[in-house]
Amino acid sequence: MLAEGFSVALPTETVYGLAADALSPAACARIFEAKDRPLSDPLIVHIPSLDWLDRLVVASPLALTLAEKFWPGPLTLVLPRKIMVPDIVTAGQETVAVRMSSHPIFQKVVQNFAKPLAAPSANRFGRISPTTAAHVLSELDGRIGLILDGGPCTHGIESTIVHVLDDRLQILRPGPITEDDLRIFANVFHGPAGVATPGGLMSHYAPRTKLVIEENPTPHGPRNGLLSWTRNGTGFYQTEFLSQSNNLQEAATRLYGAMRRLDGAGLDLIIAEALPESGIGVAIMERLRKAAA
Ligand code: AMP
Numbered sequence: 001m002l003a004e005g006f007s008v009a010l011p012t013e014t015v016y017g018l019a020a021d022a023l024s025p026a027a028c029a030r031i032f033e034a035k036d037r038p039l040s041d042p043l044i045v046h047i048p049s050l051d052w053l054d055r056l057v058v059a060s061p062l063a064l065t066l067a068e069k070f071w072p073g074p075l076t077l078v079l080p081r082k083i084m085v086p087d088i089v090t091a092g093q094e095t096v097a098v099r100m101s102s103h104p105i106f107q108k109v110v111q112n113f114a115k116p117l118a119a120p121s122a123n124r125f126g127r128i129s130p131t132t133a134a135h136v137l138s139e140l141d142g143r144i145g146l147i148l149d150g151g152p153c154t155h156g157i158e159s160t161i162v163h164v165l166d167d168r169l170q171i172l173r174p175g176p177i178t179e180d181d182l183r184i185f186a187n188v189f190h191g192p193a194g195v196a197t198p199g200g201l202m203s204h205y206a207p208r209t210k211l212v213i214e215e216n217p218t219p220h221g222p223r224n225g226l227l228s229w230t231r232n233g234t235g236f237y238q239t240e241f242l243s244q245s246n247n248l249q250e251a252a253t254r255l256y257g258a259m260r261r262l263d264g265a266g267l268d269l270i271i272a273e274a275l276p277e278s279g280i281g282v283a284i285m286e287r288l289r290k291a292a293a
């Protein structure tokens with residue numbers, strides 16, 4: 001199906017992706033169509049092997065160091081594009097986002113395909129990313145030809161995206177690879193993006209039900225749901241626990257599934273308990289703020 005230019009949903013270690021031939025503009029157009037994604041939002045390109053890096057982008061020594069250290073894994077590098085990358089993939093920008101997935105099924109598919117796959121998250125634009133095949137089905141049923149079911153994703157939130165400059169890194173989207181992990185290799189800075197990052201839109205990863213974040217959640221009404229980090233849920237209509245052992249990694253893995261269950265529970269408000277902003281907690285809180293925006 002990929003060879004014929006169709007899109008296929010595949011498991012990755014972060015979330016499920018909707019993959020298509022990254023070198024075929026027509027195949028990539030199918031991704032945008034299935035997701036209702038605006039053409040201004042660029043796609044991440046997943047490469048089958050490291051030798052593809054040089055063909056697609058201008059890889060600085062720092063980029064190569066990061067690729068060797070973190071790939072295959074949940075780190076996306078934004079680098080200057082080469083001519084081979086179609087405009088539809090970069091949304092017309094001069095950079096392209098590249099990564100190499102560690103998921104054994106994804107790896108097998110992309111290596112057999114032997115070309116890069118463009119693969120954004122397999123959800124409708126602006127909605128909660130899918131972490132199981134069933135989530136993909138509920139988002140894209142009737143719009144795509146195939147879902148490969150690889151079970152639940154291990155990380156559960158999207159890759160860390162960094163813009164790689166000559167001697168420093170800008171985190172465009174926090175994720176499983178944390179600032180502490182990256183600071184070993186280069187200076188890391190925040191601040192206004194030097195490149196457009198539509199994934200940085202204020203409202204993103206959003207449930208349909210209104211969501212607010214509170215330090216000490218208490219119900220405001222009879223049909224409130226709780227997304228809990230430490231609370232027991234007394235007084236709430238429904239509670240989803242992110243990690244009963246207070247493990248941030250487990251919370252990341254469970255986050256989107258829990259948000260989906262609360263969103264489907266007929267609630268009038270979801271109250272998310274604030275999590276500690278350390279390690280992957282930074283990425284979890286960023287997703288919650290976007291869900292609340
Ligand atoms: P998704 O895979 O659905 O999480 O979406 C991919 C996200 O990667 C986009 O929303 C962008 O924020 C980001 N991205 C992709 N390509 C680029 C690029 N060339 N420059 C900056 N950000 C990018």
Ligand code: MG
Pocket residue numbers: 120121129
């Ligand atoms: Mg996405």
